Amino acid sequence: MSTRLPCTVEARDTWSRARALTFQTLHGSVETPIFMPVATQAALRHVDLSVASELGYQVLLANTYHLMIRPGIERFRATGGIHPFMRWGHSVLTDSGGYQVFSLSKQTKISEDGALFRSYTDGTKIMLTPERSIEVQRAIGSDIMMVLDHCISSTSDTQALRHALERTTRWAKRSFDARGNSPQSLFGIVQGGCDEQLRIESARQITDIPFDGFALGGLAVGEAKQLRDDTIEFAAQLLPEDRPRYVMGIGTPIDLLEAVRRGTDMFDCILPTALATQGVAYTSLGKVDLRRGVYRAVEQPLDAQCPCATCARFTRDYLHHLVKARESIVPQYLSVHNLTFYRSLMRRMREAILHGRFRELYENEALRLMATDLEFPT
């Protein structure tokens, strides 16, 4: 059992598999279920880091692949890591570059040793091996490091999925060894697409290694939503009870509710800020696409229930005007709102689990959150 990430299971829901954990990183307590905003290159999109802190976010996600290209490992060594670099006092989780192995696979040569990329800044070749990824993450100084995994499309054939999961296991062992005496936590990643037998094999191999937590990789990369939910439900049970479970790259509000219900704890997604860029806000009654003329002259806030600085001040009419005028402040005002929406959802889920009311919350919220994937005319 690892001692690098002391973790307490504070409550288990009796109706579902939902749980509430508290674990300790090098930078403080983290309470689950948790959503981690994405700060790929050591900054959030549109939102001052101090706002994320005020909203109560406890972990940001940054990306090893991007940060090793720019600003580069030497800058992190010189500045003492990403926390002083971006002036963030809470926890940071670094993705390993495994997602780029998937998303940039057409321009990448993947071998047993690792993945060979070309830098997007100057075209030089970059070899990302499991050991190199850990070396970079150690320099970045994240609280939670991820192993480099071989992520492929979840809709690939069984042979390709098995090949990728076996390589992921070999890379996981190399990553674990590469961590050495670093005090940083390290999470393993279970692959296997949506194939139950493969998930069993991968989970057995990965959980044999004493990682501090475990992620379900290879999801949100092409599979249907129901299949994803089923895979999460099946695969979550294969992971140790007393360690955090992280589903990488999800999701929408309803995705988060469904994944928590199925026994997973940690999530990340670009959606709250990416939708804000487009002029779209989440509300308790559905998504509001402020580009639409129907919001002209609507003198209500985005969401009357929302305590955020945007809803406290601005009407849909005004926000619609700003979107039409292409004012650069729009993504900021909407990101603050969307991040408040996500934070509130996670907080309510945790409270419900702690107080034995998760079923009630689920039954009240599931339809409403499904509706957040739809657009309503007003």
Added chain:
Amino acid sequence: MSTRLPCTVEARDTWSRARALTFQTLHGSVETPIFMPVATQAALRHVDLSVASELGYQVLLANTYHLMIRPGIERFRATGGIHPFMRWGHSVLTDSGGYQVFSLSKQTKISEDGALFRSYTDGTKIMLTPERSIEVQRAIGSDIMMVLDHCISSTSDTQALRHALERTTRWAKRSFDARGNSPQSLFGIVQGGCDEQLRIESARQITDIPFDGFALGGLAVGEAKQLRDDTIEFAAQLLPEDRPRYVMGIGTPIDLLEAVRRGTDMFDCILPTALATQGVAYTSLGKVDLRRGVYRAVEQPLDAQCPCATCARFTRDYLHHLVKARESIVPQYLSVHNLTFYRSLMRRMREAILHGRFRELYENEALRLMATDLEFPT
């Protein structure tokens, strides 16, 4: 004497023509010298309005021409004006559309009646007359309205300049009559390019009308810097001592120091936020263009003297990284800094005038502020 803008001259500098005024608008006290950030379409670029308020800005500038096109006069009538619309509790000054008469002149037909534009949203024709501009500004509900003027390039020939200033006078009278019983203040605009005789004629005609304040128009539209300073010095004396004097569209930090020294009080410019968009920050030792590689690995803030949230937290190294990474947060972090720089400059000028230290400030700052127009390597 107008009573719509009670104004006190609190101090006059003995070494220069600099003054410190306090005047009362419908939304509070305004202390000069003052810089007014530009909120053309009822929003600041990149910066939450609450930040401008926290920095102590007392007046924002909005633009009649743009706001009449979008969201349109009906929205302001319905919402009760721009203050509730954008949730700004301090003062607003509206430009009349006169600058668009100049800047869009190639696509505009200008006649004695007014200026005929085409809307950039749907191509429909828009007739902007002096009366129409005041009607729109009354609906917008600004604290200070500007008359529609006929602004032409300051380098035009004498005949064209005289023609424009005489039309400006006729339009000023029509604007004054159109204000009617509105409690909003109204400023006249003196034209005449850089020709002293024409400035005298224009000032005589415009100050004959009991406006609440007076602007020098037709500057920062092509003339050399020294000629602009000379024109401000000459023209400022032609205006009533006890009314605010506003130089439209300037300027850089050194422009503001020179204009205050020459007896003017109010200024607006897009520079603080426009430079931020480019990755450029003002500092007490010169402009810092964060796109430049020389700022990599520089672990000092933009300006060690600056109390802003950006300088309190971030190194030039980190900000350079964000600029290179094209992170969308950059213009926000730099705008907060640049607006802090401008606000601090105006505050220090006012304090110096009030305490008889303006010469000292000028002699200390002029070279440094001239340097802010230059770039330094580190």
